[in-house]
Amino acid sequence: MTGAPHFDYYVLGAIGLLALCSFLTRAGYFLFGDYFPLSDGVRRALRYAxxxxxxxxxxxxxxxxxxxxxxxxxxxxxxxxxxxxxxxxxxxxxxxxxxxxxxxxxxxxxxxxxx
Structure with missing residues (x-):
């Protein structure tokens, strides 16, 4: 890393948290979709995503x-x-x-x- 250590840890932490949030939002439905079924209206709306x-x-x-x-x-x-x-x-x-x-x-x- 090139900058000050506290800045590098901040950037790496931000990247790690954003990766975790992205993973949880994308994989959340696959992991917990059976427990939280979608309504018909939401299913129809997601067809257009x-x-x-x-x-x-x-x-x-x-x-x-x-x-x-x-x-x-x-x-x-x-x-x-x-x-x-x-x-x-x-x-x-x-x-x-x-x-x-x-x-x-x-x-x-x-x-x-x-x-």
Missing amino acids: PTAALVGIVVPELLPWHANTGYALDIKMLAAVAAVGLYWRTRSSLLVIVGGMFAYWILRLLSELRF
Whole structure:
């Protein structure tokens, strides 16, 4: 460690406590789920958790505006539009991933070749 000993112990302790909290919240239901059954309403709501997490990760990356610059059309947004169109046409998740990345690579290559 590079800093003062009390600071290093503080950082290591914080990392350890955060790891413990993360483990308990993630593994808690697996360990104690049989003792605390979920209601039907909670089960229905949890069906949307993976979709909400994916939207929370993808949408901020695709938003076409940035701080202090305003609206800007980005290559990522165009590739996402191509991927969504591909999904509407084929309904294949794997094809969406491959086609979206292919569209992104092609658009990036074309933007770099532009003089």
